[in-house]
Amino acid sequence: xxxxxxxxxxxxxxxxxxxxxxxxxxxxxxxxxxxxxxxxxxxxxxxxxxxxxxxxxxxxxxxxxxxxxxxxxxxxxxxxxxxxxxxxxxxxxxxxxxxxxxxxxxxxxxxxxxxxxxxxxxxxxxxxxxxxxxxxxxxxxxxxxxxxxxxxxxxxxxxxxxxxxxxxxxxxxxxxxxxxxxxxxxxxxxxxxxxxxxxxxxxxxxxxxxxxxxxxxxxxxxxxxxxxxxxxxxxxxxxxxxxxxxxxxxxxxxxxxxxxxxxxxxxxxxxxxxxxxxxxxxxxxxxxxxxxxxxxxxxxxxxxxxxxxxxxxxxxxxxxxxxxxxxxxxxxxxxxxxxxxxxxxxxxxxxxxxxxxxxxxxxxxxxxxx
Amino acid sequence: xxxxxxxxxxxxxxxxxxxxxxxxxxxxxxxxxxxxxxxxxxxxxxxxxxxxxxxxxxxxxxxxxxxxxxxxxxxxxxxxxxxxxxxxxxxxxxxxxxxxxxxxxxxxxxxxxxxxxxxxxxxxxxxxxxxxxxxxxxxxxxxxxxxxxxxxxxxxxxxxxxxxxxxxxxxxxxxxxxxxxxxxxxxxxxxxxxxxxxxxxxxxxxxxxxxxxxxxxxxxxxxxxxxxxxxxxxxxxxxxxxxxxxxxxxxxxxxxxxxxxxxxxxxxxxxxxxxxxxxxxxxxxxxxxxxxxxxxxxxxxxxxxxxxxxxxxxxxxxxxxxxxxxxxxxxxxxxxxxxxxxxxxxxxxxxxxxxxxxxxxxxxxxxxxx
Numbered sequence: 001x002x003x004x005x006x007x008x009x010x011x012x013x014x015x016x017x018x019x020x021x022x023x024x025x026x027x028x029x030x031x032x033x034x035x036x037x038x039x040x041x042x043x044x045x046x047x048x049x050x051x052x053x054x055x056x057x058x059x060x061x062x063x064x065x066x067x068x069x070x071x072x073x074x075x076x077x078x079x080x081x082x083x084x085x086x087x088x089x090x091x092x093x094x095x096x097x098x099x100x101x102x103x104x105x106x107x108x109x110x111x112x113x114x115x116x117x118x119x120x121x122x123x124x125x126x127x128x129x130x131x132x133x134x135x136x137x138x139x140x141x142x143x144x145x146x147x148x149x150x151x152x153x154x155x156x157x158x159x160x161x162x163x164x165x166x167x168x169x170x171x172x173x174x175x176x177x178x179x180x181x182x183x184x185x186x187x188x189x190x191x192x193x194x195x196x197x198x199x200x201x202x203x204x205x206x207x208x209x210x211x212x213x214x215x216x217x218x219x220x221x222x223x224x225x226x227x228x229x230x231x232x233x234x235x236x237x238x239x240x241x242x243x244x245x246x247x248x249x250x251x252x253x254x255x256x257x258x259x260x261x262x263x264x265x266x267x268x269x270x271x272x273x274x275x276x277x278x279x280x281x282x283x284x285x286x287x288x289x290x291x292x293x294x295x296x297x298x299x300x301x302x303x304x305x306x307x308x309x310x311x312x313x314x315x316x317x318x319x320x321x322x323x324x325x326x327x328x329x330x331x332x333x334x335x336x337x338x339x340x341x342x343x344x345x346x347x348x349x350x351x352x353x354x355x356x357x358x359x360x361x362x363x364x365x366x367x368x369x370x
Numbered sequence: 371x372x373x374x375x376x377x378x379x380x381x382x383x384x385x386x387x388x389x390x391x392x393x394x395x396x397x398x399x400x401x402x403x404x405x406x407x408x409x410x411x412x413x414x415x416x417x418x419x420x421x422x423x424x425x426x427x428x429x430x431x432x433x434x435x436x437x438x439x440x441x442x443x444x445x446x447x448x449x450x451x452x453x454x455x456x457x458x459x460x461x462x463x464x465x466x467x468x469x470x471x472x473x474x475x476x477x478x479x480x481x482x483x484x485x486x487x488x489x490x491x492x493x494x495x496x497x498x499x500x501x502x503x504x505x506x507x508x509x510x511x512x513x514x515x516x517x518x519x520x521x522x523x524x525x526x527x528x529x530x531x532x533x534x535x536x537x538x539x540x541x542x543x544x545x546x547x548x549x550x551x552x553x554x555x556x557x558x559x560x561x562x563x564x565x566x567x568x569x570x571x572x573x574x575x576x577x578x579x580x581x582x583x584x585x586x587x588x589x590x591x592x593x594x595x596x597x598x599x600x601x602x603x604x605x606x607x608x609x610x611x612x613x614x615x616x617x618x619x620x621x622x623x624x625x626x627x628x629x630x631x632x633x634x635x636x637x638x639x640x641x642x643x644x645x646x647x648x649x650x651x652x653x654x655x656x657x658x659x660x661x662x663x664x665x666x667x668x669x670x671x672x673x674x675x676x677x678x679x680x681x682x683x684x685x686x687x688x689x690x691x692x693x694x695x696x697x698x699x700x701x702x703x704x705x706x707x708x709x710x711x712x713x714x715x716x717x718x719x720x721x722x723x724x725x726x727x728x729x730x731x732x733x734x735x736x737x738x739x740x
Contacts, residue, residue, distance in 0.1 A: 004374035005398040005407040006677045007604075008693045009493060009617035028375040029399035032493070032616065037375040099505040104498060123379060123402070125495040128474060132502035135469040135643075145621070234377075246402065247379040251515070273505075309378045323378045 010034060013059035014149045014211025018219075022229040030060035030123045036231045042303070045230040046329060049198050053157035054230030055218055058195065058202070059149035059211075063118040064127050066134075068141035074134055075117045077272050079109065080255060082265040086111050091176035091191060094119075095255035095263055096126060101277030103255045104129065106245045108193060113180060120150065120204075122245035133273070147208045148189075153218060154200035157225045162201050165221050166190060170201070178204075183217060186210045195232045197240035197368065235326045238337055241293065241367030248291060248323040248337055250309070254278065256287035257339055259367065289320055290345040293369055294336040294362040296353065301327050304334070304356055312338050312362070313352045319344055322353050322362075328369065335369055336362065380404060383429035384519045384581025388589075392599040400430035400493045406601045412673070415600040416699060419568050423527035424600030425588055428565065428572070429519035429581075433488040434497050436504075438511035444504055445487045447642050449479065450625060452635040456481050461546035461561060464489075465625035465633055466496060471647030473625045474499065476615045478563060483550060488518065490574075492615035503643070517578045518559075523588060524570035527595045532571050535591050536560060540571070548574075553587060556580045565602045567610035567738065605696045608707055611663065611737030618661060618693040618707055620679070624648065626657035627709055629737065659690055660715040663739055664706040664732040666723065671697050674704070674726055682708050682732070683722045689714055692723050692732075698739065705739055706732065 004027060006012070011033040013019070019036050026038035036057050038045065048054045066074050076083045079094040086092055088111050096105045096119070105126050107119040119126055131143045153162060162170050165183060170190065173179070178191035189204035205214055219227060237244070241259075249258050255278070256264065266279045281287060294312075309321040320340035328335045336353070344351060348364050374397060376382070381403040383389070389406050396408035406427050408415065418424045436444050446453045449464040456462055458481050466475045466489070475496050477489040489496055501513045523532060532540050535553060540560065543549070548561035559574035575584055589597060607614070611629075619628050625648070626634065636649045651657060664682075679691040690710035698705045706723070714721060715734055723732050 002374055002394060003396045004372055005396050006675070007398070007614070007617050008676065008679045009614060010398065012678050024372060026373045026375050028377070028380065098498065098501055125498065128468065128495065128499045129502050131468055132499050133506065136503065136506035244377070244379060247377050305376070306378065307376045307380075308382050 013057050014208040015057040015215050018212045018215040019057050031062045033060040035060040039229045046233055046235055048228050049155050049233050053155040053161055053225045053227045056152040056231050058152045061150050062121050063148045064130050065118050065144050065146045066141050067116040070139040070141050071115050074139040074141045076270050080264045082268045095260045097274030101254045101274040103253055103258050149205045150202045152194045152202045154194045154196045155198050158200035161222050161225050186214050196236055238324050238326045239328050239370045257289050259291035289339045290342050292340055292345045293365040293367045294338050296334040296336055297361040298334050383427055384578040385427040385585050388582045388585035389427050401432045403430040405430040409599045416603050416605055418598050419525050419603050423525040423531055423595045423597045426522040426601050428522045431520050432491050433518045434500050435488050435514050435516045436511050437486040440509040440511050441485050444509040444511045446640050450634045452638045465630045467644030471624045471644040473623055473628050519575045520572045522564045522572045524564045524566045525568050528570035531592050531595050556584050566606055608694050608696045609698050609740045627659050629661035659709045660712050662710055662715045663735040663737045664708050666704040667731040668704050
């Protein structure tokens with residue numbers, strides 16, 4: 001493992017002081033910003049996420065805000081999902097594609113009051129992409145990155161904690177719905193969302209100068225729930241089959257191959273970028289590869305750092321790539337995620353991978369595992 | 371300092387095995403790829419760059435290739451420098467701007483044989499930007515990221531080493547000019563360039579499977595010159611006044627503020643993105659702030675990690691931001707880089723900064739220092 005060099009080119013988050021005080025030990029760079037990945041005990045962080053409540057600095061999920069008279073038309077042109085029925089206060093999981101149908105990002109798109117939109121981004125620079133499109137298409141919009149930094153509160157005890165802080169009404173929020181609110185004057189958007197399947201909320205802080213204040217309020221209220229620091233958890237996300245754009249996808253992947261087919265609407269009247277290319281994929285019978293799970297035939301409880309996608313073969317033929325391999329604490333098995341030839345996914349075939357410790361058989365399964 | 375988490379989302383380089391074997395200790399992420407920053411002894415790496423020859427894995431300087439019938443028109447539309455006189459085999463340092471004249475990247479643009487162009491990038495995702503523009507403007511081009519990874523050989527002894535490997539003709543290469551060549555069958559572009567002012571070359575490897583082979587050949591031939599591993603050196607780059615896009619610039623900076631005014635041609639006939647906005651800057655009398663050097667009045671030889679841009683004041687007024695502060699081994703002084711109000715730059719004023727150890731006076735100077 002190597003140390004990371006931080007310079008002004010890599011942005012700190014509004015919660016940086018708090019994460020350092022909490023014992024931050026590992027991080028990565030995401031959207032040119034620090035993204036904490038561990039506080040030194042991944043198993044304890046996993047257990048806290050599965051059984052309790054954790055606080056995560058996910059500021060690196062940056063927002064691109066589209067506002068102005070053409071905001072809806074512009075947002076629609078930028079995504080392959082039908083936005084015509086989206087309500088204010090509702091988030092949509094969407095694919096942003098390029099003109100050849102390659103997936104560029106898989107954000108949650110929040111429709112705010114006043115006709116504004118936030119694309120809450122995975123790790124690719126959509127600010128410039130959106131500005132290029134808006135300018136060249138002459139949409140009457142403003143495109144900017146607002147001062148908005150999400151703080152996630154995740155785990156089965158998150159709802160009780162958030163209800164204590166914000167009121168019982170939060171229990172009625174449906175998944176990906178949100179309210180524009182505040183906490184003791186700190187402006188934020190409170191959304192039922194987060195990069196885990198353990199339940200919880202994201203607090204989109206709207207004043208970067210108040211990050212540590214917000215963190216401290218949550219930690220103080222969370223003490224009775226034994227809250228602790230954490231980060232998007234690699235084991236839990238594989239168990240839950242959550243897509244890591246740029247990890248599980250290649251630069252050539254289309255959204256069907258990324259498991260986002262149900263969010264791609266090729267029959268709507270509205271035009272959007274990549275529509276023709278995505279229609280061709282449908283017309284040709286669908287994608288050649290699919291995102292899937294693997295149950296890997298190795299008996300180990302050790303951690304598997306996988307620094308790069310690795311080939312998947314079937315009788316020696318290249319049939320895809322594996323992008324993650326972990327030991328699932330809850331399943332007691334070694335599991336992975338991969339993009340594999342569709343017939344092998346549909347038949348739940350046995351394939352071969354080369355893991356960090358050598359070759360092994362793997363059984364293709366549906367996602368999620370849990 | 372924290373450990374970095376590497377996943378398939380962060381790309382390894384073709385030289386990764388070699389850099390690990392050479393003792394890589396510190397790295398950062400640049401264009402979603404690993405960029406080595408140190409092998410554990412920054413002072414030795416500095417001395418090697420100033421007095422000898424160093425090998426740097428700068429694969430993270432990714433290329434965007436534009437090819438096809440409209441390649442020149444497209445490349446011109448993407449940059450604010452007049453490309454009409456650029457020759458094949460010549461590189462140009464250029465600014466890429468958005469429609470409001472903000473600088474998005476400061477690549478070296480290589481004009482290759484067959485009318486192809488490579489934008490050799492700083493740390494921002496111009497592949498998507500270029501694809502958005504090419505598609506919406508209907509340029510007849512292909513835009514892609516080719517399998518090209520630069521390896522830099524830098525320092526005063528680099529020319530002798532490169533001449534030994536490639537022949538005496540390399541001594542005649544002018545700055546930013548290049549040849550398309552090979553080394554024992556390894557295809558590459560050899561360019562007189564690099565992110566230092568100590569002289570040297572960049573070898574743009576065109577076959578990622580042969581990275582360690584290329585590294586080993588250079589290191590073997592370099593043994594007589596006492597070659598060793600290194601990385602773009604923070605102290606040397608400040609002494610030399612080399613721009614770090616995204617560090618020394620803010621998201622709102624225009625190329626004049628970034629010290630790139632002489633590469634911005636607002637009077638040419640060709641249209642390009644941001645031209646109208648840049649003309650308005652000129653018409654209004656020029657930029658409000660300028661990139662400059664600071665000689666900081668503190669007596670220390672200690673290292674100054676500066677994780678974020680920090681305010682510069684003059685009699686209590688906010689007049690700019692400092693983006694780097696280092697102890698210059700050659701000057702025996704503490705120096706920095708900043709963007710500061712133009713009148714204070716032009717008058718070489720004394721300003722105030724808050725460094726990691728507290729407030730200090732600083733004298734504004736021209737760049738480079740050396």
